Amino acid sequence: MNAIPPPPPSDALPPPPPPLEEEIGPALVKKIVKKGWGSTRKQPPSAEDILKAKREREADAAKPKYLNKAQREKIALEKRQKEVDDARKKKEAVLNGGDSGGSNGNSSRGHNSGSLDYGPSSAIPTGPRAMRSGEIPTGPSSMRGQRNHDMPPPPIPKANDKRPGKRLAPENEEAALTRHRYMGAEQNQSTFSAKKKRRRTTEKKFNFEWNDEEDTSPDYNPIYQQRAEANFFGRGRLGGFTEEIAEMGTHKFVDAMIAADPENGRERATAILEMERRRKEEGGRAALDKHWSEKKLEHMRERDWRIFKEDFNISTKGGSIPNPMRNWGESGLPDKLLRIVEQVGYNEPSAVQRAAIPIALQARDLIGVAVTGSGKTAAFLLPLLVYISALPPLDTPNRKADGPYALILAPTRELAQQIEVEAIKFAAPLGFSTAVIVGGHSIEQQAHALSAGPEIVIATPGRLLDCIERRLCVLSQCCYVIMDEADRMIDLGFEEPVNKILEALPVGNEKPDTDDAEDPLAMSRGQYRQTMMYTATMPTAVERIARKYLRRPAIVTIGNVGEAVETVEQRVEHIQGEDKRKKRLQEILGSGDFAPPIIVFVNIKRNCDAVARDVKHMGFSAVTLHGSKTQEQREAALASLRNGQSNVLVATDLAGRGIDVPDVSLVVNFNMANNIESYTHRIGRTGRAGKSGVAITFWGNEDADVLYDLKQMLTKSSISKVPDDLRKHEAAQQKGKKKGGDSKGASILG
Structure with missing residues (x-):
């Protein structure tokens, strides 16, 4: 191994x-x-x-890690502890900064030992240099070493100082300090000086005037002791002479002329004096300073006529329109008729009479737009009487059979009878007769009146058309046609009867639709038919009739179309419910602020009798007027109100147009009218003939369709106020839709 x-x-x-x-x-x-x-x-x-x-x-690191509340609190505490430790270390480094600065061998850049060092081992600065030493600065850096030095407060600003650094005089400064002590500092004191501004705006302009104080010549100089007067020759002030000098020179010249030529000099001197008098009257430049009321008619200029029309709020449209008349003497009416006018008591003509009568006397067709109660009846009656005075009298049966000379159409029976009363005042002294043809009376009696041969027939369209169809009336020689309250006739549904009546007129006397219709001389050479129409508004149907039967009409407008007269104070009250309105009506009638007669308007016939009964229970005598009444009842109600037997008239819109009850002090709209036109004519029953009146209107949420127009009407009136509840109402912010009826236009009026 x-x-x-x-x-x-x-x-x-x-x-x-x-x-x-x-x-x-x-x-x-x-x-x-x-x-x-x-x-x-x-x-x-x-x-x-x-x-x-x-x-x-890497995948685990990319996934979001969700921490519970305890983990988040732990992380936050660790982070806060770290920040506190870092701050504590930085503070210790600041207090012991000298050692770290000396370790690097860098100097402190000329600062004392307590300053920071920006060496590599120092902390990053986190604030201003003055605060890095830990001491709060109390003054400039050069004075921080003087521990016992106190900075004095800034001086109190002077109220009268205009520029910084400007010092006041001792006495002024003492007064300013005293005023500041007791009155406080003056703030928002204006430095505007009108004198300085005037001098600043005019100092660069050349001044052509020479003041006495600017004369540098000494008065003690004997040369200037006796000042010589300039002697001018001639007349007039344009050369620098006064009127007295001119007058004296004229008389000297006249005396010298008479002394030189005793035989013919006096005649020549008289002619010179007359010429001088005429020159003074014409005035030259002096006449421009006079008002139109101080001038003669021949001295009136275009500027004067413009001022005259503005004074009476007259506007005209059409060709060859004559100037208005300033008084009855300049109207051109015959002397006999002027005497009748004076007897009737018309001292000064109204605005519509001033503008319409001179136009009608020139045989011009006319459209008159005027506020209610402005004297329109006399404006068309007087030219009518002048026109038929030139025609042969109706004294033979044949002429009587051909019908009347003039025809006046009115929308209601009451207005027709009212026109007849006015016409009799002027026609009867001239020997002319009138006849009234209205419904509600016996047609046999009216046929007998027509057979008597009246020169003027006053009628409502319905009954007159009935008489024409029955051959009781003919219009073979009618040459003067007047339609009063034409828009009201259309509202009542009389457009077709009016057209049939106008078609029954003779065609042989129609005017030519040429420029000759605007020529007074051409119209005076032939007996042409003259047509006049008076209205308050111009619906489409009325405009159609005007275009068909009027030839080159002159249009006269008095005031603003569709607006109430300025003599009527309009008051509106938001009252919801019949019972509350009756209670408020009793308070108004019982206040004693308004003298009878008083007119109360309602919208429904049934409410008319009910309100009249309530007024009688309040202790006032009341009569009613509406369409269900007979003609005798209507006439009796108006007569009772006019002669003072009744105090209050409760009526529908039937009494809103053309009814003239003198001295009506108050009109109460128990129900708001369905449209602003009816409202305008209702309140026009008061404030007539230049007198003042009051109109009180009750309105509710059911009247939303007319609240916008009502607010506009009150806004335009200078003596009326718009209440807050009406001004803030939602329906009064924009115009609502009208309930039926033709749209009111004014295309023919321009």
Whole structure:
């Protein structure tokens, strides 16, 4: 047997290899240990096993590791403990930094021994240099060594200082300190100076004026003791002379002329004085400073007429429109008619009368748009009477059989009767007769009135069409047609009757649709039919009638279309429920703030009688007016209200248009109108003829469709206010859809 060699000495042996578990892991060791027959010797791992183990470790490292709460808390505590230890070590290094700085042989860069060193062994700086010494700085670095030095506080700013560094006078400084002590510091003090701004804006402009204080000539100089006056020759102030000098020069010139030529000089002097007087009246530049009310008609200029129309809120459209009249004397009406106007009591013409009468006297077709209660009736009656005065009288049976000369259409019976009352005031003194054709009266009586040959017929469309179809009335010589409240007639469904009535007019006297229709001379040479239409709005149906039967009409608008008059104060109150509204109505009527007559509007006929009964129970006399009443009942109700027998009128929209009850102080809308046009005409029953009035409206959530228009109406009024509940209401933020009816347009109005 071969002998076993002895082991080498320990110094010559290489170091033992690392344990297998540390190199490839204990799991792999278990796999690669081969257990033979009674042998437990470990076998070295193969390359495949080593690579496989490496891949498994990399895969395990790539997977996310999920830690529970205890593990996370442990890691956080260890991390925080490490940060505390590092901070403590850095602080100790800062306190003992001199030793580490000296070990490297580096100087402290000129600082004292307590400063940090940025050598290789020092810690990384973590804050400003002033704080690395552990002391809190209390001043500049140059003063830190002076331990007993106190920095004085900054001085108190002066309130009157304009620039930094400016010092005040001792007395001003003492006053400022006293004011600051007792009154406090002045803040937000304005430095604006109007005088400096004026001087700053005008200092670069050349000043052509010479002030007395700028005169540098000494007054004691004898040359300037007696100042000579400049003598000018001529007349007028444009050359620098006063009116007195011109007047004196004119009289001297006239006296010299008479003395030189006693025979003819006086006549020439009179002519010169008349020319001078006319020159003063015309005024030249002085006339521009006068108001239109102080000028004669021949001195009025385009600028004056523009101011005149703005004063009365008049706007016109069309060709060859004459200027308005300033008073009745300039209207062009005959003297006899002017005397009647004076007797009736029309002292000053209204705005619509000022604009419409001169146009109508030129035989022009006219569309008048005016607010309610503006005097439209007299505006079309006076030109009508002038027109038929030039026609032959209806004194023979043949002429009476051909029908009336003029026709006036009105939407309601009450308005037609009201127009008749006004027409009789002017027509009866001139010898003209009128007839009223309305429903509710005996047609036999009306046929008898037509057979008497009236010059003027006032009618509602329905009854007049009935008379025409029965051959009780003919319009063979009708040459003057007036449609009052034309939009109301369309709203009541009278479009077809109106068209049939206008088609029954003679065609031989129609105006040509040319420029001759705008020429007053051409219209005066022939007896053409003249058509006038008065309306508050222009629905599509009214516009169709105007385009078909009017020829080149002049359009006159007074105020703003669709807006209430400025003399009516509008108040609106949100009251929900009939009982609450009746209680509020009783409070209003019982307050005593409003004198009768008072009009209360409702929407339904049934409510009209119910509210009237409640008003009577409140202790007030009340009458009703609605469509179910007979004509006699309607007339009796209006007569009772006008003569003072009744205090309150409860009505539907039937009384909203054209009804003239004098001195109505209050209008109450117990129910809000269905549209803003009806609301406008309702409140127009008060504040008429320049007087003031009040309109109180109750509204609820059921009136959402008109709340936006109502808010806009109140916003436009200068004497009315929009309450918060209406302004914030959801329905008042945008315009709602209208319930039926034609859309209100204004294309023919421009």
